[in-house]
Amino acid sequence: MTVTSLHDLYISDEQLFPIADKVLDGKRLSIEEGMTLYRTRDMPALCRLADIVRERKVGDKAYFVHSLRLSQTNICYVGCTFCGFQRRFGEEGAWDWDLEDVWAYVDQYDHPDLTEIHISSGHHPKRPWQYYLDLVEGLNTRYPGVQVKAWTAAEIHHFTKITRPRLSYREILSQLKEVGLVALPGGGAEIFAEPVRKRIARAKVRAEDWLEIHRVAHELGIPSNATMLYGHVESLEDRLDHMIRLRQLQDEAPGFFAFIPLAFQPDNNPLAIELGRQEFTTGLDDLRNLAVARLVLDNFPHIKGYWIMITPELTQVTLAAGVSDVDGTIKDERIAHASGAVTEQGLTEAELVDLIKGAQRVPVRRDALYNELKVFA
Numbered sequence: 001m002t003v004t005s006l007h008d009l010y011i012s013d014e015q016l017f018p019i020a021d022k023v024l025d026g027k028r029l030s031i032e033e034g035m036t037l038y039r040t041r042d043m044p045a046l047c048r049l050a051d052i053v054r055e056r057k058v059g060d061k062a063y064f065v066h067s068l069r070l071s072q073t074n075i076c077y078v079g080c081t082f083c084g085f086q087r088r089f090g091e092e093g094a095w096d097w098d099l100e101d102v103w104a105y106v107d108q109y110d111h112p113d114l115t116e117i118h119i120s121s122g123h124h125p126k127r128p129w130q131y132y133l134d135l136v137e138g139l140n141t142r143y144p145g146v147q148v149k150a151w152t153a154a155e156i157h158h159f160t161k162i163t164r165p166r167l168s169y170r171e172i173l174s175q176l177k178e179v180g181l182v183a184l185p186g187g188g189a190e191i192f193a194e195p196v197r198k199r200i201a202r203a204k205v206r207a208e209d210w211l212e213i214h215r216v217a218h219e220l221g222i223p224s225n226a227t228m229l230y231g232h233v234e235s236l237e238d239r240l241d242h243m244i245r246l247r248q249l250q251d252e253a254p255g256f257f258a259f260i261p262l263a264f265q266p267d268n269n270p271l272a273i274e275l276g277r278q279e280f281t282t283g284l285d286d287l288r289n290l291a292v293a294r295l296v297l298d299n300f301p302h303i304k305g306y307w308i309m310i311t312p313e314l315t316q317v318t319l320a321a322g323v324s325d326v327d328g329t330i331k332d333e334r335i336a337h338a339s340g341a342v343t344e345q346g347l348t349e350a351e352l353v354d355l356i357k358g359a360q361r362v363p364v365r366r367d368a369l370y371n372e373l374k375v376f377a
Helices: 014-024 031-039 043-058 101-107 127-143 153-162 169-178 195-200 207-219 236-252 270-275 283-296 312-318 348-359
Strands: 060-065 067-070 114-120 148-152 180-181 224-230 258-261 325-328 363-364 374-376
Touching: 014 043, 031 236, 043 060, 043 283, 060 348, 067 101, 101 127, 127 148, 127 153, 127 169, 127 180, 153 169, 153 207, 169 180, 169 207, 180 312, 207 224, 207 236, 224 236, 236 258, 236 283, 258 283, 283 312, 312 348, 325 348, 348 363
Parallel strands: 060 325, 060 363, 067 114, 114 148, 148 180, 224 258
Antiparallel strands: 363 374
């Protein structure tokens, strides 16, 4: 998309004119301008503006990875109200794998193109710290060439509680890096605004600590992603506050690869019952959220459309609204599906390539660190 003036954007909402000027000039948007973007009814112009930023960053490329989601347990004491994944000891549907169980599970999905093992699971109150070190080291030993991207900041915070003497964030992350951890996933962020966080994730890591963990990780040379859970009880102002805090951290301690908005899944969880609804976020809200993120998070290389939560069909549309990454093949995703996701639990490479090409983008298979492995011209 070659745009050189406001006339090329066909803007019908006059409030977007000064924002479009700043976008074309590569200037940073304020939180007030972000609110204007959330409230505008001129969705075509919003998407075109986001796509200008996307094109400047990646050209016509759209990225994906061969990834396996590994959740070695759903035993968790945190009790987030939006979660349908967590179980207590002895509860129906609970699982808790020893290391040999993990190896047997990964063996089912191991293949020559598997690039990334993405680990996120429950906060297990009884597993010792050494178990997690052995897990990461064992995966690296048994599956050479596969990168381990593991443990959200919420889990890193949990690890400090189970170590004796209690280790710091820096010590936890340093030890994980020594045994082969290459990156952190972005989960556990939810919404940073304290009133909302207390309502949906009271016992989870505090927003300030989530940010500090990612700061320390970046300082240690461990890159990461960042998420935001939306579509529940948060306000638009809360969403923007979340993004602005991430943008500030990226300025101060660069290391984020991608921002991943996660749509609330309204089934099998206490929050859905409390709200008395089982509606998914609308496609319009999903699309707007991604476009606004692309415009506000100017220092993030990628905005990711997570097809598991918003469907592959809508993800394809988002590639024209600022999104430059569609996540990956995934395989056996469990966390979102436990809360009501209706998508498949994985896609093939051929399906992802067709999805990207159908949006007139160039598919690029990447690794966990965004090194390009194959470009599908």
